[in-house]
Amino acid sequence: MDFIAILSIFVLACFVGYYVVWSVTPALHTPLMAVTNAISSVIIVGALIAAAEAGSPAAKWLGLVGIVLASVNIFGGFAVTERMLAMYKKKERPAPKKEAN
């Protein structure tokens, strides 16, 4: 891919990001940060290439360390987001038990 093709994707993705993020409800801004953290660790792709390809043992080790760091983020980020989102509940207590008092 040439530079302009990549730049086009980047610029358009910035606009998509702008509109999608404005539509996120403020109540979910903390999960938003946690999940963006997880997905920005897609940088693991670079670390995987470095670790998989022959040619430079140093690059391979850097790649492996990068994989460890990015994996902490990916698993930690998605898991903590899931944990937070599971806590958001709608009102569902129509009949309090102590109504008799």
Next chain:
Amino acid sequence: MSLSSFLSVVVEQIDIVEAPVEAAAHAVNPWVAFAYLVAGVCFIFALRGLSHPTTSRQGNRYGMIGMTIAVVTTLITHDLASLPEIIVAIVIGGGIGFIIARKIAMTDMPQLVAAFHSLVGLAAVLVGWAAYLNPGAFGILGEGGAISPVSRVEMGLGIAIGAITFSGSIIAFLKLAGKMSGAPIMLPGRHVINLGTLAAILGLTAYFTQDQSFWIIAVITVLAFIIGFLLIIPIGGADMPVVVSMLNSYSGWAAAAMGFTLHNTAMIITGALVGASGAILSYIMCKAMNRGFLSVIAGGFGSDAGGGGGGAAQTDRPWKRGSAEDAAFMMSQAEQVIIIPGYGMAVAQAQHVLREMTDLLKEKGVTVKFAIHPVAGRMPGHMNVLLAEANVPYDEVFELEDINGEFAQTDVAFIIGANDVVNPAAKTDKSSPIYGMPVFEVDKAKQVFFIKRSMGGVGYAGVDNDVFYMDQTMMLLADAKKMVEEINKALAD
């Protein structure tokens, strides 16, 4: 190793259909590029899902699917000789991440997010270095076996942004975790130092296109580590929500820059999304504090020391002290109570007893609503998570602009652990450091209860609050959790 043998079969299949493997990195297999694009679209859906709590978990699943697609695509299109080591690395990192995610207290989310940002930054630096050391693997070789000049610029910038994200996030983490004072540390001439360092990084990146020596990459990395450190130390505790959002943005730009280097659409799309997300959150936070983004970056606002300056609470003004019984009585008689929680509630861990209080009030037929300021807590949306954790339904929690008109029809405003966000000086006193900040109009409520530990301390901004001295205000001076427990006792009787 049935998995690896299966994957090698897949790779062989791909090899038969497509060009030989050594050319794969250069002329990207269209199906591979397509898979990365699908991963990028999944990430868009992940954020899109967060527009409402009911769709949010589905969004998160999309994120996981996208990540799986990206990782598997990368693995099956590259040499599988190191697969065992790679899997060990993923298991180690994933295990650590999973345990942390399980154990972390929700009050500690801001520092966790800062720590995660630092990892993205460091990973970007490592990938950048690896790409420098083994450019052939990344398909960025130009003529004559040298790295192509465009790739060198992308690499230099990617490493620099990654390193800034790393060291800046470490400082933010230390400040948020209380391992370092939240007070701003002001170096003399820091703006000159910062701009000089930034200019040096850009200059070296430009020179890197001419000279591919290792020392240039090393110096860029070190300078970027230093500037990340220098950028965050002068920023005070009150501005931390902006800093966390800003570093979120940087981690996105770091991923995007690496995506440019590696010609990877998944990384570019994700980087742009995350970069935009952090930038928008920074903007929202700045606006909620009526602070310019540049003045936040310049730092020096909101020392944790508090009480200093000309605005220490003037306790000679008359104020009324209330008791738990007063609060319980007034609230049980009310039609509507609005609770305004702040970070003090989180520090006192009072969210659970507070939810019990709302349950008791609801049994008595009182309408209870929560009102959340955008900068309540230490990061965007922090207070909402804490209330959700305490089982407060999200449809009883309202944003500033949605509820501010209701105070005139509200019998009791109950302020717990918040201060600056209810200070009317933000509307009336042009000399106040918080002038212009949108605040809750609690002065319009018939009765105000203000939980505070003592009359001495003031909010982050270090300014006195007229709400303390209003006729309809009763100060409840105690630890937030103990006070609410006492109110609950009085309500239950």
